Amino acid sequence: MDLPVMPPVRPMLAKSVQGIPDPEKLGGLSFEPKWDGFRCLVFKDGDEVELASRNTKPLTRYFPEVVAAMREQLPERCVLDGELFVALGDRLEFEVLQERIHPAKSRIEMLAEKTPASYVAFDLLALDEESYADRPFAERRAALAQALGHLDGPCFLTRTTTDPAQAEEWFHQFEGAGLDGVVAKPLGATYQPNARTMLKIKHERTADVVVAGYREHKTSTPERPLLGSLLLGLYNGDGQLQHVGVSASFTEKRRAELIEELQPLVVPIEDHPWGHWEEFLTANPDRIPGTQSRWSQGKDLSFTPLRPERVLEVAYDHMEGRRFRHTAQFRRWRPDRDPESCGYDQLDEPVSYDLASVLRVDQEG
Template identity: 85%
Template sequence: MDLPVMPPVRPMLAKAVKGIPDPDKHGGLAFEPKWDGFRCLLFKDGDEVELASRNTKPLTRYFPELVAAAREQLPERCVLDGEIFVAIGDRLEFEVLQERIHPAESRITKLAEETPASFVAFDLLALGDESFVDRPFAERRTALEDALTGLDGPCFLTRVTTDPAEAEGWFEQFEGAGLDGVVAKPLTAPYTQNGRTMLKIKHARTADVVLAGFREHKTSTPELPLVGSLLLGLYDDQGQLQHIGVSASFTAQRRAELFEELQPLVVDIADHPWGAWQEFLVANPGRVPGTQSRWSQGKDLSFTPLRPERVLEVSYDHMEGRRFRHTAHFQRWRPDRDPESCGYDQLEEPVSYDLARVLESDR
């Protein structure tokens, strides 16, 4: 492989902002849907195709169907920045995408047929013998549109608009198809590796959840015990407390205070709602806390169970099935709430939206 831009490449990043930004304050902005998948740098030189993650790790072997599609659909020699996703019906499914990272070749081949992935391109780093990294995004986007005309899957070109009102509509509508928000790119900015040049606008919501346990921080010692993360739960329709995610990001002082504050709630696992799960050795779709999965090999996931008597309010951005997609952020304790009143019915459901309409790209 011999391209104007060669791996490893660290992709351009985005910093979070609240609300759709004013293009005039940034010298002009282009808005795109924020895809919820694996960030991917795609390198193609003839029949040679390499896929790399945002931290430069190889993804090529896990997505043979995308390698074949790139050979057929993409320009002879190019370097693209984009996202790998898996769609089931009219929604993106990140949990299904995660299952594609598997060590067994036979499993990879099977999943490539059963849950094929797609690649959506949203930036151009090189085309033919030319590097585009130093060119402004407006030029990169024009060249990208010219190079990727007529794609209809599994390789796609993302939609783009310079109209903030249209971007606002995307932000509200596209979540129903499993997307994660909106990205804004300065029209005059070059492609800056590992630089937070872009802006991201993500959904933010709050929920009242039950405190069910905690894990100790990696720096915790018997002399100075520290809480690392709080394990959170919600009650389902059958009255069972389900694991919905964790809350973390506390100061060192607050970690120590929490450890002392929560000691009166410590209970034996046999007397805890999750006691029946202690027999599991592998997490069952991420819903069994304190157990191993292939995503957590080597990590200490043991936890201290707590009587589910305290309620806290957390902020979150996105759901992944029945769980928070990312770590939730502690907001405040809610002593006025009964734990049994904290159910899934409080979570906001996004309006349904057809993924095929999101993938419609026009100039």
């Protein structure tokens, strides 16, 4: 394989915002639906096709039917950014898509036939002998539309609009189809790998967090262990895993399933990122799991540490300092995410604020 843009490439990322942004204030925007699937970069050189996830891991073996379609439908030589998805009827089904990440070739082949996946392209990094990565999105989109405008599945070209009113309509209209909101891309921006230069407007405020441990439920017994809550973390700018809150509110059946599912990740506290916090005996600024505060004295705050390898998408309402203000709601596992990529920069609310600026009074007012 010899292309103008070669793997590995980390895709361009998006930051959450509330509401459809004003294109005039940002120098022009292109809006498109936010697809609910696996982010996927495609590298195609003749019959050679490689699919790579957002963390550069290979996806090719899991989607043989998509690879076959790309050989037939895509330009001879290209590098695309887009999304793999599974649609059942008129809805996208993320949980069905997750089933494809399986070690058994026979199961992958069965699912490829039973619940075939599709691919939707929404950006162009290279075409034929030319790299488009350094060109503004307006040019990339025009070339992409010319190259892929004829597709009718299983490879597709995403819809776009520069009309914010149309984007607002899409935001509400497409939710019923299982889409995740709307993405806005600056028309003049180049393709910037692993940078949050796009904007995403989602139907609820969500975050991808690292599962770092769990506490047992108050009704848990040695004969029937039950999970009470999951301890969640985000990486700060220094690469430290910060405790940001918990996810709870599971059925009894789910509590039993989760605690069994997480057992392979159990690790001694001294091998855990939070192991050095054992020395704390009183309140501390990060409200570290297992330590006491004036509100929790006498409560058992011990937890079972887990290797920070699993990523979970949670819904939350607000931030309070560096933590979720209330219990976060379990949404789904994200096997396509690297734990190290789960940082504070994805949040659409500031994780801290300047109290002085809040209290400041305009002297002329």
